[in-house]
Amino acid sequence: MRIAEILSDLTSLRVCDPSAALALVSARPSPSATTADNAKPKGKNADDDAELARAKDLIDLHYSVKMQHSEGTVDEGLLEARYSVHNALKGVT
Numbered sequence: 233m234r235i236a237e238i239l240s241d242l243t244s245l246r247v248c249d250p251s252a253a254l255a256l257v258s259a260r261p262s263p264s265a266t267t268a269d270n271a272k273p274k275g276k277n278a279d280d281d282a283e284l285a286r287a288k289d290l291i292d293l294h295y296s297v298k299m300q301h302s303e304g305t306v307d308e309g310l311l312e313a314r315y316s317v318h319n320a321l322k323g324v325t
Contacts, residue, residue: 242290250295254288 246253300307 246294250291250298253291
C-alpha cells in the first residue's frame, strides 16, 4: 500500500512543472510548530532529511531526463536496450 502511495505522489509530481514539484518537496514545517511536533525523537528528523534528499534527487533526475528527451529523441543506449529486449522476446515466442 505504501508503494502505491509513493507512486501516486511521484505521478502527481511528474505532471507539475519542475519548480512547483521542487517547492512541494522542499516544504518545511513552519517555525510555530506545535509542541507535539517538537516531541518527535531526533533520529526521525535524520530519516526525514534523507528521504527528502532522495526525493529532491529523484525530481532533479526526472527533470534532466525530461529536458534531454524533450524533442522526443531517444539516446543510443536506450535504443540498443530496446532492440536487445525485442530480440530476446522473439527467441522466447
